[in-house]
Amino acid sequence: MSNLPKGGSFLLEAATPQSIFTPEDFAEEHRMIESTMVRFLAEKVFPRLEEVDAKKDGLMRELLVEAGELGILGADIPEQYGGAELDEICSTIIAEKVGAAGSFAIAHGGHTGIGNLPIVFFGNELQKEAYLPSIVTAEKIAAYALTEPGSGSDALSAKTKAVLSADGKHYVLNGAKTFISNAGMADIFIVYAKIDGDKFSAFIVDGDSEGLSTGAEERKMGLKGSSTRSVYFDDVKVPVENLLFEAGKGHVVAFNILNIGRHKVAANAVGASKLALDQSANYANERKQFKVPIAQFGLIKEKLAEMAARIYAAESMIYRTGGLLNDMLHSLDRSGPDGGRVTAKGIEEYALECSLEKVFASEVEAFAVDEGVQIHGGYGFIAEYPVERLYRDARIRRIFEGTNEINRNLIPTTLMRRAAKGDLPLLEAVAELRARMGSGIPVRENADDLIQAAKDVFLFALGAAREKHGEDLLKQQEILSRLADLAIWAYGMESSWLRAQKAAANNGHNGAKHKSNMARLFIYDSLEQIARAAREILMSLAVGSEWVELQAQLTSLLQYTPINLISLRREIAAEVSAAGKYIV
Structure with a gap:
């Protein structure tokens, strides 16, 4: 555990491409579970979604039983209780793929995630023997x-x-x-x-x-x-x-299961977002207006590109976090009588990342399904088209497993509490940033510089807010929410760019060009959001000359060389349209 990165440390130190897990790192076992999920959903679930939504008697249980026969329900359950005992990456893949399956995804997640993990992680031997085998098969x-x-x-x-x-x-x-x-x-x-x-x-x-x-x-x-x-x-x-x-000690069980639950909700959201983009890209290729496929219209290209870039960032985040959770859980000895406490401590380490990705991925899903309906035009409002269901089903993910507002409060609160305990040198990083600013911040020239800029802005805004409010900062929900957004964008920027860099190292720059383009678009898009959120924080802290000084300091942190984002979006959209789906 000591060799693993601390939760939240991404804000204070630069990670390397090789230090994170990405979908391109899937092993044979991961590819097999991916293909099993895709086949099961295509053959058994998607053709019957109308019957599912009509609540056909017994159908949901029937589908869960069939999933159990394929080993899909026992991914997190040890083999001795009939489970498959797969790693956290496999669990993330399952959650992502099932995310597009609407109502079935909720039944599946309620059964396999929050429904069984309390027993898997915190149950004693007798409880596991009594309940887990029947959960694996959906007998119960x-x-x-x-x-x-x-x-x-x-x-x-x-x-x-x-x-x-x-x-x-x-x-x-x-x-x-x-x-x-x-x-x-x-x-x-x-x-x-x-x-x-x-x-x-x-x-x-x-x-x-x-x-x-x-x-x-x-x-x-x-x-x-x-x-x-x-x-x-x-x-x-x-x-x-x-x-x-x-x-x-029920709170130990509840909150840590919710942490894992947030990770899986984020994965669900990515799966649904991908389907929304796939449906939209196909429709845009087929739908003609003025004798031209609407995929060739500039404003449709922008929508497809933005959907792709944000999904890419969310996907990069969930597999990065999945890798962290996987490494953590595999580093722990959970066999003794204190196994529950050991598990809780391990999961809690990355509670921050789970909250970050849950907020971000659920809001990416909201964006993707909304743009999907818009691309479909009037047909997007008709139940015959899958995007109509995706739009309705998406709304709840910003509410359950802790509302996004609650998670936004949790993110900076967790960081500051860890700093107060000495677990995270957050205040030291604020002081170091101020020293660097005194020497002058150079213009940011590349993606790595811009990611550092995002982290610097978070530290700068946090330092200014803490200086103004002290311990009462934890009561300033509006400021906490904007600090959370700064952290979320920083994590997304870094995760997407590290993934692209890792792909370039393995496949060459040409082989990773589309990934790099999506990462760069997300990074440059995020900078404008970062500037706005930081300004709103600073405007709440000062007026007059003090505000002018803070604004000047913020500007110095966000000086960068711009690029042609319209051209970049066109290039990304061309790849999506050619494939007719989300592609990496």
Whole structure:
């Protein structure tokens, strides 16, 4: 673990192309799971999505069982419990590919991700033996019950209670959960409740428990085929053996499972974004106006290029983070009685990166599906075209696994708390930047310089905001949100460029030209967003001559040699149109 990069350290030091994982690094096992997923979805899921969304009785369970037969459900489960025990890269591939499958993606993720990982990471031997084999085959469907009518983002304010029975054999649960995916067909619920009203804890609850009931199916904007219901607990008896991890440590389970969940949501979003671009590129090639394919129109080219560049950045981020998580989990000895704590500490190290990519990828998806509908014109509003479903289904990803607003607050908060503990030399980096600025910052001439500029602007804005607000900075949500965006863009810029550089080293510059073009477009696009976010932070901190000085310093950090972005977009769009899909 000591040799692995610290979470958030990308802001303070330059990574090398060889230090990150990229999709071009897939091993044979990764390619095999990728092809298995593509084939399964093409043959079994996509042809039946209309039936899925119509909630055809038994179909969702049938599809999950078929996925189980292919080993898709057991990717994260050890072999001794019937799982495939694949690495985190395989899990990321599965999450990405299934992301385009709408309602099935939610059922799959609720079952295999947040539904089973609490047991995989925090369950004891008896719990794993009792539940994991049936999860692998979908003999039993899992669900994750955290959200309550009065507690969403503030999960620890949950009202569901657990009281130890007089004979000490059961916890008796009373309360309600809401918006629970898979609730209508779940056989196993991971439920969070407060023992004696104050010790937030996790439990494994059997779906057929007496006193457990579910409400009616929610009528939703999108993801119409996934089951979403409220779950009610009326004196539900849960064997004491089904307490998960430790009493009063439910937050350790919940938050770390959400960290992994955010990573998988980001991967889902990338998969859906790719399908939106594929559909749009094909449509633009076929649709003619004024006897010309609309793919040849400049403004359509801009849309295709921007979609491609942002998807490329998001894809680069999720596999970089997947590589970090994979290396971390494989570096840990989780075999002992403290395996849960060891796992939690390892996952938590990259909680920041999981939040970064979840926010970014879900917003890239929102952009991609919106532009996809626009490219389709009126047909994009018609249910016959897949982009209409993609548009509706995308909206929820900016809400679940922690809203993007909550995650934006978490990013700088996590950084500052780690700095306060001495785990991350953030303040030292701010001081070092100020010393460099005193000597003069040269004009940024290339992509590496621009990535450093993004990191410098984050440190500069953070230093100025902390100087103004001190510890109260953690209460300034508007500033925290903009600091988060600066960190997100820096991570995306660096991830996409390192991937392109790694490809160039392996395949030559011509072989990696399209990747480099997409990375460069994203980098230069991001600079304008970075400048605006930083200015808004600084304008909230000072007026008059003090503001003029801060603005001058910001300008010095963002001096760069411009390039022709219109020409670059045309070049990227030409590649996308020629392929008729997202291409790297």
